[in-house]
Amino acid sequence: MPNFTINGISVDVPQGTTILEAAKTAGIEIPHYCYHPKLSVAGNCRMCLVEVEKFPKLQIACNTIVTDGMAVKTDSEKVKQAVTGVLEFLLIHHPIDCPICDQAGECGLQIYYMKYGLHKSRYAVEDKVHKKKVQDIGGQIILDAERCILCSRCIRFLQEVTGTGELEFFQRGDHSEISIFPGRPLDNRYTGNLADICPVGALTSKDFRFKCRVWLLRGARSICPGCANGCNVEAHFKEEILYRLKPRQNDEVNKTWMCDPGRLEYKKANEARLLTPVNRENGIPKAAPWEAALSSVAFRLWEMVEKHGPGSVAVIASPQFSNEELFLARKLADEVLRTPHLGFSLRTVGDGFADDFLIKADKNPNTRGAKLLGISEEKFDDIVQNVADGKIRALLVFGNGIADLSDAETGRLLANVPFVVQIATNEGAVSRAAHAILPSASFVERGGTFTNHAGRVQRFWMGFPPRGKARSAIEIITGLANRLGAGWKSGGEAQVFRAIAQSEAPFAGMSYESLGELGQTAGGKG
Amino acid sequence: MAIGIKKVARPRRMSMGETLYLLEIVKGLGVTMGHLLRNIVRQENIPTIEYPEVRRVMPPRFRGLHRLMKRPDGSPRCVACFCCSTACPAVCITIVAGESPDPKVEKYPVRFDIDMLRCIFCGLCVEACPCDAIRMDTGWFTPPENTREKLIYTIDMLLEK
Numbered sequence: 001m002p003n004f005t006i007n008g009i010s011v012d013v014p015q016g017t018t019i020l021e022a023a024k025t026a027g028i029e030i031p032h033y034c035y036h037p038k039l040s041v042a043g044n045c046r047m048c049l050v051e052v053e054k055f056p057k058l059q060i061a062c063n064t065i066v067t068d069g070m071a072v073k074t075d076s077e078k079v080k081q082a083v084t085g086v087l088e089f090l091l092i093h094h095p096i097d098c099p100i101c102d103q104a105g106e107c108g109l110q111i112y113y114m115k116y117g118l119h120k121s122r123y124a125v126e127d128k129v130h131k132k133k134v135q136d137i138g139g140q141i142i143l144d145a146e147r148c149i150l151c152s153r154c155i156r157f158l159q160e161v162t163g164t165g166e167l168e169f170f171q172r173g174d175h176s177e178i179s180i181f182p183g184r185p186l187d188n189r190y191t192g193n194l195a196d197i198c199p200v201g202a203l204t205s206k207d208f209r210f211k212c213r214v215w216l217l218r219g220a221r222s223i224c225p226g227c228a229n230g231c232n233v234e235a236h237f238k239e240e241i242l243y244r245l246k247p248r249q250n251d252e253v254n255k256t257w258m259c260d261p262g263r264l265e266y267k268k269a270n271e272a273r274l275l276t277p278v279n280r281e282n283g284i285p286k287a288a289p290w291e292a293a294l295s296s297v298a299f300r301l302w303e304m305v306e307k308h309g310p311g312s313v314a315v316i317a318s319p320q321f322s323n324e325e326l327f328l329a330r331k332l333a334d335e336v337l338r339t340p341h342l343g344f345s346l347r348t349v350g351d352g353f354a355d356d357f358l359i360k361a362d363k364n365p366n367t368r369g370a371k372l373l374g375i376s377e378e379k380f381d382d383i384v385q386n387v388a389d390g391k392i393r394a395l396l397v398f399g400n401g402i403a404d405l406s407d408a409e410t411g412r413l414l415a416n417v418p419f420v421v422q423i424a425t426n427e428g429a430v431s432r433a434a435h436a437i438l439p440s441a442s443f444v445e446r447g448g449t450f451t452n453h454a455g456r457v458q459r460f461w462m463g464f465p466p467r468g469k470a471r472s473a474i475e476i477i478t479g480l481a482n483r484l485g486a487g488w489k490s491g492g493e494a495q496v497f498r499a500i501a502q503s504e505a506p507f508a509g510m511s512y513e514s515l516g517e518l519g520q521t522a523g524g525k526g
Numbered sequence: 527m528a529i530g531i532k533k534v535a536r537p538r539r540m541s542m543g544e545t546l547y548l549l550e551i552v553k554g555l556g557v558t559m560g561h562l563l564r565n566i567v568r569q570e571n572i573p574t575i576e577y578p579e580v581r582r583v584m585p586p587r588f589r590g591l592h593r594l595m596k597r598p599d600g601s602p603r604c605v606a607c608f609c610c611s612t613a614c615p616a617v618c619i620t621i622v623a624g625e626s627p628d629p630k631v632e633k634y635p636v637r638f639d640i641d642m643l644r645c646i647f648c649g650l651c652v653e654a655c656p657c658d659a660i661r662m663d664t665g666w667f668t669p670p671e672n673t674r675e676k677l678i679y680t681i682d683m684l685l686e687k
């Protein structure tokens with residue numbers, strides 16, 4: 001292990017570490033643009049210059065390997081001058097259109113200018129070279145060539161991660177610019193990452209364009225609900241509206257990336273929401289207070305069980321719900337309603353595209369969790385058969401769709417059941433047919449855990465309290481069970497997870513503390 | 527600093543003349559009549575003005591109702607950068623940005639509302655604006671209106687001022 005000193009601090013780092021990475025362990029920041037921990041080193045921005053003892057010239061920290069006894073300085077006058085000089089060069093042709101740039105507030109140029117620049121430009125505004133602005137280059141991306149600092153991160157991403165190579169440098173000297181090949185727009189499902197890795201406002205998101213200023217957003221650590229991969233994300237919101245999802249680093253799951261469809265998953269927390277409990281009386285849906293809604297649902301369920309036996313009630317769970325909620329749903333079915341009919345239906349989206357990188361064919365974040373908790377998918381077909389045969393008198397449906405049934409098919413199927421209750425976040429075919437709707441919180445309005453395709457149990461956090469009158473499904477299920485005489489203690493998701501860890505073998509020994517930010521793999525097979 | 531106690535003098539007992547009131551009323555009327563006579567004789571010095579027909583001239587740095595500036599072609603100079611609404615301590619500026627039909631402009635405000643009831647006329651928005659697109663030099667203070675809605679000024683109203 002080489003030992004080196006940086007600004008007088010001595011640190012041990014593993015063999016082969018670059019100065020830039022090593023400095024992080026010593027808590028020293030070295031400014032950089034072209035370096036990205038998940039891409040190859042290009043060394044072309046020259047922002048990371050540092051002084052290394054016995055080297056005649058300044059060295060780039062991103063591509064200099066630490067050797068034993070090396071002495072590095074990042075705060076000498078020489079380094080400061082060089083970094084300010086580099087920044088002045090990088091900004092020479094910059095259009096300084098921060099007021100209309102979506103990157104403003106999280107822009108590498110703004111941040112480093114305030115820290116290392118603060119110089120007066122010696123270049124006349126009239127002499128700036130102009131390049132093409134507002135180019136729709138396909139995917140989720142808008143390109144503004146004028147803002148680009150030619151760091152090549154985007155080029156390397158498209159060569160090394162997606163392997164599609166749509167972007168390249170064109171021209172020479174100060175006319176160099178980044179561009180796609182004529183008529184060949186971005187064509188991959190990971191374009192959104194370009195906006196994340198571009199340190200400046202050259203590549204920005206089309207979807208987020210002009211929607212909100214980034215400094216007004218707050219973030220919550222979350223899990224993308226888009227598919228079974230369970231990419232770690234940061235959900236950005238202002239008040240009760242979500243604006244975007246950004247990947248959060250988890251080297252075991254998604255490194256620092258996420259897919260394009262996943263980025264749009266935030267919309268379902270904003271649009272077509274169910275926000276008040278609804279009771280349908282004589283075919284007319286009426287908003288009802290929670291107490292009344294829960295009591296009348298509980299009463300109808302009890303009535304059906306009493307009159308027609310537990311076999312007349314069925315529960316269709318959904319892997320869109322968290323482990324905690326599925327666990328309670330199973331307890332409700334097994335211990336309170338005592339029905340054998342408990343299954344889950346999978347949400348399907350489009351053609352169910354999958355690849356060998358992040359995107360999984362299963363578009364549900366918690367299918368593995370549902371299976372590990374002993375809820376089976378096979379039972380679902382059985383339930384549908386029973387419903388079609390008219391044997392089910394009361395049906396509790398989680399989620400806003402039933403498997404891949406079309407709206408008309410769902411309506412026809414549910415018409416066979418005298419009493420349909422729905423617990424869901426969004427409107428859909430089921431809510432149009434349901435006799436009672438209990439609105440549940442979206443993925444940023446509650447906390448919990450999802451188990452991804454590989455059995456990794458990962459936490460997501462609450463960003464803001466449920467919108468409108470919605471409630472977390474934990475509260476709803478507990479409310480129903482207690483009205484049916486179960487006498488459960490009400491508690492938050494942490495308490496429910498503790499119960500899961502105690503009684504469910506795959507989750508044994510886990511707790512919210514042990515899961516931490518990045519999650520833990522569940523034992524057992526599902 | 528210790529909290530001190532300040533003794534406030536009680537009003538003194540009224541004198542005999544004061545308790546009779548009559549004398550005091552005559553004195554008071556004297557003041558009123560004095561003003562009346564002065565105003566009749568020197569009308570140009572009457573301090574009261576016929577608002578709103580007549581308006582007091584405000585000092586040049588007076589911060590009044592806002593206006594939005596225009597470009598030479600009449601479109602708003604504002605680029606919807608949200609600097610003013612971020613700076614506003616009363617949170618009374620609502621902006622919705624959109625893609626401008628002019629590609630050179632790129633971003634423009636689709637909506638720009640100022641809630642004049644909330645505004646505290648601090649002028650921070652004017653200072654925050656990087657484009658000199660908002661000014662408070664109309665010399666007007668908030669006029670009386672009979673509904674709250676009328677005091678939420680929209681972009682069209684602000685551009686016209």
Ligand code: SF4
Pocket residue numbers: 147148149150151152153154155178197198199200202203
């Ligand atoms: S577009 Fe962004 S990521 Fe690509 S080279 Fe330019 S600055 Fe770097």
Ligand code: SF4
Pocket residue numbers: 224225226227228229230231254258259260261262263358359360
């Ligand atoms: S791969 Fe799946 S989990 Fe990851 S971002 Fe895409 S949809 Fe979300």
Ligand code: FES
Pocket residue numbers: 031032033034035042043044045046047048049060061062063
């Ligand atoms: S980060 Fe080292 S040269 Fe760009």
